[in-house]
Amino acid sequence: MSAITSRKLTMAKAIAEAISLEMERDPRVFVMGEDVGVYGGIFGATAGLYEKFGPERVIDTPISEAGFIGAALGAAMEGMRPIVELMFVDFFGVAMDQIYNHIAKNTYFSGGNIRVPLVLMTAVGGGYNDAGQHSQCLWGTFAHLPGLKVVVPSTPYDAKGLMISAIRDDNPVIYMFHKGLLGLGWMTLIKDSTGPVPEEPYTIPFGKAEVKREGKDVSIISVAMGVYQALEAAKELEKEGISVEVLDLRTLVPLDREAIINTVKKTHRVLVVDEDYLSYGMSGEVAATVVEHAFDYLEAPVKRLAVPDVPIPYSRPLEQFVLPSSSKIVNAVKELLRS
Amino acid sequence: MNIPKETLMRMYLEMVTIRLYEETMAEAYQEGKYPVFNIASGPVPGEMHLAAGQEPVAVGVCMHLKKEDAVVGTHRPHHFAIAKGVDLKRMTAEIFGKVTGLGRGKGGHMHLFDPDVHFSCSGIVGASIPQAVGAALAFKMRKEKRVAVAFFGDGAANQGTFHEGLNLAAIWKLPVVFVCEDNSWAISVPKEKSTAISQNADRAVAYGIPGVYVGENDVLAVYEAAGEAIERARQGGGPTIIEVKTDRFFGHFQGDPEVYRPKDEVQRLKQNDPIKRFRKYLIENDIATENELKQLDDEARKRVEEAFLFARESPYPAPEEALLHVFVE
Numbered sequence A: 001m002s003a004i005t006s007r008k009l010t011m012a013k014a015i016a017e018a019i020s021l022e023m024e025r026d027p028r029v030f031v032m033g034e035d036v037g038v039y040g041g042i043f044g045a046t047a048g049l050y051e052k053f054g055p056e057r058v059i060d061t062p063i064s065e066a067g068f069i070g071a072a073l074g075a076a077m078e079g080m081r082p083i084v085e086l087m088f089v090d091f092f093g094v095a096m097d098q099i100y101n102h103i104a105k106n107t108y109f110s111g112g113n114i115r116v117p118l119v120l121m122t123a124v125g126g127g128y129n130d131a132g133q134h135s136q137c138l139w140g141t142f143a144h145l146p147g148l149k150v151v152v153p154s155t156p157y158d159a160k161g162l163m164i165s166a167i168r169d170d171n172p173v174i175y176m177f178h179k180g181l182l183g184l185g186w187m188t189l190i191k192d193s194t195g196p197v198p199e200e201p202y203t204i205p206f207g208k209a210e211v212k213r214e215g216k217d218v219s220i221i222s223v224a225m226g227v228y229q230a231l232e233a234a235k236e237l238e239k240e241g242i243s244v245e246v247l248d249l250r251t252l253v254p255l256d257r258e259a260i261i262n263t264v265k266k267t268h269r270v271l272v273v274d275e276d277y278l279s280y281g282m283s284g285e286v287a288a289t290v291v292e293h294a295f296d297y298l299e300a301p302v303k304r305l306a307v308p309d310v311p312i313p314y315s316r317p318l319e320q321f322v323l324p325s326s327s328k329i330v331n332a333v334k335e336l337l338r339s
Numbered sequence B: 001m002n003i004p005k006e007t008l009m010r011m012y013l014e015m016v017t018i019r020l021y022e023e024t025m026a027e028a029y030q031e032g033k034y035p036v037f038n039i040a041s042g043p044v045p046g047e048m049h050l051a052a053g054q055e056p057v058a059v060g061v062c063m064h065l066k067k068e069d070a071v072v073g074t075h076r077p078h079h080f081a082i083a084k085g086v087d088l089k090r091m092t093a094e095i096f097g098k099v100t101g102l103g104r105g106k107g108g109h110m111h112l113f114d115p116d117v118h119f120s121c122s123g124i125v126g127a128s129i130p131q132a133v134g135a136a137l138a139f140k141m142r143k144e145k146r147v148a149v150a151f152f153g154d155g156a157a158n159q160g161t162f163h164e165g166l167n168l169a170a171i172w173k174l175p176v177v178f179v180c181e182d183n184s185w186a187i188s189v190p191k192e193k194s195t196a197i198s199q200n201a202d203r204a205v206a207y208g209i210p211g212v213y214v215g216e217n218d219v220l221a222v223y224e225a226a227g228e229a230i231e232r233a234r235q236g237g238g239p240t241i242i243e244v245k246t247d248r249f250f251g252h253f254q255g256d257p258e259v260y261r262p263k264d265e266v267q268r269l270k271q272n273d274p275i276k277r278f279r280k281y282l283i284e285n286d287i288a289t290e291n292e293l294k295q296l297d298d299e300a301r302k303r304v305e306e307a308f309l310f311a312r313e314s315p316y317p318a319p320e321e322a323l324l325h326v327f328v329e
């Protein structure tokens, strides 16, 4: 851990700074994607890089995701360290073959002889009425495929450290930033989307979850926006004498199963909050981990709060109905304590 | 070209309706987003891509289409939808997220579906192209004299779907017309930086189909090019690609800071407003009087006002409706 810092950055700026530092350090690092140049990335994750490093290392691409994501793989296999932006994770479909049949598998096919040091960074999350092709999280989809590391930061501090780790990793990393946590002026602001970030480079290891709040009655396990909603709910529940522990997984691959088991051993009750779809996803994986390794410690069945297997709807009341929220978490925790 | 007055007047009415619709939508979109612009606020939240300035493409093409012909649009879909005859009230209600909307509030602005007039669209760039190919395949298999049109932007022409779709349509000789809107931009990326050749219409050569570039944002020029292509498709002559130079008057989406765009560009483009020019043409050629056009202006205004009123007054869906319609029953 680095020295205490008072400088605060938004998550978007923390990401851009991480990339900038790594580009200074390592000439093999470059960025490509749609609108990553002059525009600075639709979500600001590449702001200032074009001015600093120029069009040869910060490359605006045509709208050809299969082409440029496949090209990132080719460049990575020949010794470059590309960071490629997929504007919204929802657009993965047009490039999925390059991602899951190649980026995720070439290392394995080569018996470990091929390195794919590539970061695919992408925006996730809803809550602002952008409907079903612009609001998904889909981390479960990527985590399901062997061969991809999956990173989902929740704070500016983590965002910077995890990005630097991602760039230095010799494996493909899917780096997912939540639109609502970037500190963008045009989204509903979450206070903690601006937070302390040291100026120097630092790394955060993958596979290390963080206990964001200690508690003894219930554990809430989540990532990204779910962590904030859980922390908010924990404050509410505290008023009623319920002590909540909040665990931020930070990376889904590798998954810190030990941290999951430890928190269950401590509180004996688990709620998983997942902005991704309910079935076949993160919440199921966490629940399975608990059941397989800490079943005897459970005092109630694992509870899951996730998108109920429908596409994200557009209209505000519909979208609010399917997305997790702190008030839904409060209710779920109370149910969990009753059972 | 000898176009009946009635057709010309309808073209004018449709273009004015689109323009008014987009301007009204721009205002509605701003509601609740001032002084702090929050994309999630107001009666119309989410992203909003408007097509003011691009009316000639939609109208010049759709004037030739029948109700049973299929149109697949893009993330910037309002002008296509209006020109294709999508129910304006239900479309607006959808954009306001109301239960009376085309999709009961589930789809919103980028996901408008009106099966009555065979209209659909998508927020994924390039998605329209193979889908129109498939509609045309269905028409051909059933020996129906129907045509499908795929609209898409200059940016979409660099997706694989463009190349795959054109090739499929060509080898199967399908009744489909590909219409590319060249508004020079794909968000912040100018066409000359994303596209290896200056005209996507020239890519027709690669697929052995006719390609036409309409170099001006002019409804009559589009109408002429589209008429030929659609007739050829209807008669079994196979696909065509038409690319039209057109102009985007608003930002890519509402709230776009447009740092990438030369400051005076929009002002310059507006000097060449295709509706003003068409209006002038109709008057100078003694096709219509000021008064007649004024009547059409009023009619357009009434249509738009009624649609927005309907949308505003409609109720929201019950929250639990979110769980319905993943599958048909």
Ligand SMILES: Cc1ncc(C[n+]2csc(CCOP(=O)(O)OP(=O)(O)O)c2C)c(N)n1
Pocket: A034, A063, A065, A087, A091, A094, B075, B076, B123, B124, B125, B126, B152, B153, B154, B155, B156, B157, B181, B183, B185, B186, B187, B252
């Ligand atoms: C597959 C995919 N990639 C990227 C985007 C993001 N995006 C939305 S519109 C757009 C630009 C489209 O440009 P163009 O096709 O020229 O249409 P225009 O916006 O100019 O009408 C981009 C990159 C998307 N929606 N889908």
Ligand SMILES: [Mg+2]
Pocket: B153, B154, B155, B181, B182, B183, B184, B185, B186, B187
């Ligand atoms: Mg364009």
